[in-house]
Amino acid sequence: MAANLSKDIKTFGFIGLGLMGKPMSINLASKLEADQHLFVYDLVESAVLEVCESAPDRVSPCQSPQDVANKADFIITMLPEGKHVKTVYIDGPQNICSAQLDGKTLIDCSTIDAATTLSVKDHLKQQFPRTSFYDAPVSGGVLGAIKATIAFFLGCHEDDSNLSTLRAILGTMGKEIIPCGGPSLGIVSKLCNNYLSGTIT
Numbered sequence: 001m002a003a004n005l006s007k008d009i010k011t012f013g014f015i016g017l018g019l020m021g022k023p024m025s026i027n028l029a030s031k032l033e034a035d036q037h038l039f040v041y042d043l044v045e046s047a048v049l050e051v052c053e054s055a056p057d058r059v060s061p062c063q064s065p066q067d068v069a070n071k072a073d074f075i076i077t078m079l080p081e082g083k084h085v086k087t088v089y090i091d092g093p094q095n096i097c098s099a100q101l102d103g104k105t106l107i108d109c110s111t112i113d114a115a116t117t118l119s120v121k122d123h124l125k126q127q128f129p130r131t132s133f134y135d136a137p138v139s140g141g142v143l144g145a146i147k148a149t150i151a152f153f154l155g156c157h158e159d160d161s162n163l164s165t166l167r168a169i170l171g172t173m174g175k176e177i178i179p180c181g182g183p184s185l186g187i188v189s190k191l192c193n194n195y196l197s198g199t200i201t
Contacts, residue, residue, distance in 0.1 A: 009165070010036050013072030015065050015088060015096075016110070017042035017051055020138065021078035023145040024109070024173045028076075029055040031172040039071045065092070069099035074169060078109045082116035089120045101128040105162065107170075109152070111137040111191075114184040117155070121183050132162055135183065137190040138174065151176035153193070155186030 012032070014025040017040060029038045029051065040051050041062040052059045062068045065088045069075055075096070079085050085108060089096045096106070101124070108117065117135045124133045140150035152170045156163060158179050167177045180189040 007033065009074045009169070011072045011074070012036070012038045013068040013075035014038060014040045014051075014078070015042070015068055015075065016078040017044065017047035018078065018080065019142050020109075020145045022047050022051060023142070024076075024078060025051050026054045027148045027173045028169075029059050032058045039068045041065060041068045064094035065096045066094035066099045069096045069101060069104070073104050075104065075106045076109060077106070080110070082112035085110050085112055085116055085120060090123055097123065097127055101131045103130050105132045105165075107134045107136050107166070109136050109138050112187065114187045117184045117187050134166065135186040136170065137187055139190060139193060140174070145173070148173055148175065150174040151178060153186040153190040154179050155181065155183050157182060
């Protein structure tokens with residue numbers, strides 16, 4: 001196991017195993033110790049199977065976002081659009097918020113709009129005051145996700161009490177973790193980065 005992965009957290013969850021999420025989850029699974037476990041879910045069963053086969057002793061499939069959230073203490077989501085994030089967290093059947101989330105940590109790595117991110121965070125805060133939620137969109141593309149060289153634009157302050165844990169876990173999937181300030185500022189920073197990259201090229 002990589003020395004930087006937090007040993008305090010034993011159960012991880014990953015929801016959304018697409019072009020980015022699948023290699024990210026495989027990289028995370030490869031860094032787990034024998035007493036740590038990853039629970040995964042995606043609508044595409046073949047993607048779930050591929051991640052499980054990458055580390056069969058450390059990864060298990062789940063039946064829904066709720067199933068993942070009930071079993072894991074640290075949950076990562078990587079979804080295509082804001083509507084998918086709202087469905088997985090709030091609106092859909094067997095969503096994340098229908099699980100018991102007190103004291104858990106959730107990170108959304110989707111590149112979506114800031115309004116949806118804040119809406120999800122506010123909903124979580126009202127329902128589960130002891131739950132931590134962060135936006136952490138990524139940059140670096142599919143190849144970066146495969147090679148674990150992506151950058152995370154993390155919506156938290158430098159003095160956040162969870163930052164060292166966040167760095168340790170995200171560091172198993174990426175090369176750079178950039179604290180961007182408070183909630184939704186990871187999203188804002190990523191979108192600004194996309195805009196500036198477009199104007200330069």
